[in-house]
Amino acid sequence: MMQVSPILRINALTKTFDTFTALHGIDLNVSEGEFLAIVGPSGSGKTTLIRILVGMDEPSDGAVWLRDTRIDVIPANKRPTCMVFQSLALFPHRTVGQNIEFPLKLRGVARADRKARALELLDLLRLPQEYYDKRIQQCSGGEKQRVALARALAYDPEILFFDEPLSALDYRLRKTLEKELKDLHRRTGKTFIYITHSLEEAMVMSDRIAIMKAGRFEQIAPAEEIYARPVSKFVAEFMGEVNFFDLSAGDAAGVTISPRAKTALGAAKGALTIRPESLRTLGAQETADLSFEGVIVAEYLLGSRVQYRMELATGQEMIVEVLRENAVSGGIGARLIVGCDLKAAHLIEEAHDAAA
Numbered sequence: 001m002m003q004v005s006p007i008l009r010i011n012a013l014t015k016t017f018d019t020f021t022a023l024h025g026i027d028l029n030v031s032e033g034e035f036l037a038i039v040g041p042s043g044s045g046k047t048t049l050i051r052i053l054v055g056m057d058e059p060s061d062g063a064v065w066l067r068d069t070r071i072d073v074i075p076a077n078k079r080p081t082c083m084v085f086q087s088l089a090l091f092p093h094r095t096v097g098q099n100i101e102f103p104l105k106l107r108g109v110a111r112a113d114r115k116a117r118a119l120e121l122l123d124l125l126r127l128p129q130e131y132y133d134k135r136i137q138q139c140s141g142g143e144k145q146r147v148a149l150a151r152a153l154a155y156d157p158e159i160l161f162f163d164e165p166l167s168a169l170d171y172r173l174r175k176t177l178e179k180e181l182k183d184l185h186r187r188t189g190k191t192f193i194y195i196t197h198s199l200e201e202a203m204v205m206s207d208r209i210a211i212m213k214a215g216r217f218e219q220i221a222p223a224e225e226i227y228a229r230p231v232s233k234f235v236a237e238f239m240g241e242v243n244f245f246d247l248s249a250g251d252a253a254g255v256t257i258s259p260r261a262k263t264a265l266g267a268a269k270g271a272l273t274i275r276p277e278s279l280r281t282l283g284a285q286e287t288a289d290l291s292f293e294g295v296i297v298a299e300y301l302l303g304s305r306v307q308y309r310m311e312l313a314t315g316q317e318m319i320v321e322v323l324r325e326n327a328v329s330g331g332i333g334a335r336l337i338v339g340c341d342l343k344a345a346h347l348i349e350e351a352h353d354a355a356a
Helices: 046-054 098-106 111-124 131-133 141-153 169-186 198-206 223-228 231-237 259-265 350-355
Strands: 008-017 020-030 035-039 061-068 081-084 159-163 191-196 208-213 214-221 242-248 255-257 271-272 290-302 303-313 319-321 335-340 343-348
Touching: 008 046, 020 046, 020 061, 020 131, 020 214, 035 046, 035 198, 046 081, 046 159, 046 191, 081 141, 081 223, 098 131, 098 141, 111 131, 111 141, 111 169, 131 319, 141 169, 191 198, 198 223, 208 223, 208 231, 214 223, 231 271, 231 343, 255 259, 259 350, 290 319, 303 335
Parallel strands: 035 191, 035 208, 081 159, 159 191
Antiparallel strands: 008 020, 008 061, 208 214, 242 271, 255 290, 271 343, 290 303, 290 335, 303 319
16 A cells, blocks of 8 residues: 655754743644644643744754645745635725635736635535625624634645634634534545643544643553553543543452453553443342442543443442443442443553653
């Protein structure tokens, strides 16, 4: 099979500010047509990276390549890329059409061709063509978001960068636009690189997620892989609620490891990660590779599921989620035995977690 070259290559990219290093020689390849989400806590380097990629900052070392062209040495307005900002940066006293056409006007595109492209993009973004003459100030938040996307697509950029464009919107509108962005990506076939604090956004929309920590990529993989097989405790916790069981503790009060599981684990050292929904309640005659017994100390209703926080005899707490029809009687203070098969757990070896 022929190897397809990536559309974007980041090679040993470093950025320092005086004595502080924001990016530590990071590498990344992005495939053409991919939707890549870059997530991480505040201060992880996401904003610094996106500013370099769009040309707002220069790297201290390393290079950024768009196919065979090194673009980190090219001014931002000369790059075949575009940015959708959190603030949208629309012109409030101009019409929808004027906002969409603005990048085309800067490039000297004829007026008739600009309008034709704007109307085409209104159709693509599922806005009525009558909106061409509508004032931006008369548009709703969701409509403004679509206009900003249309403007970004106006001159047919090779890559679209997004800097948390949905963070200021209310929850329902944000969920709607997440799906529309994913659908827009599918329909255009463009390469999207999306910066966000929201793991939920990243999981809904992206093909791959790159998790950043302290100026480095901690793990880059599809959401399902990162969720099920995190490389470190940091990634496991960042991807959602998780239980850790230290293998060095062996069998402890309230914890039972079956002989089969002990054989399978062998001399492995590290922590087993177990997602709350992977645990199931165990009856008196039921067994599991790993089982945990404790007392319910908190209970939360989560729509179709119920979440319990249980405390083992060792004082360790565990989080368990079950469907509402499998809710435990007795509530807080009731004893609870839960378990899972070894295949539902993931081992983070000591060496990997130390590297994090």
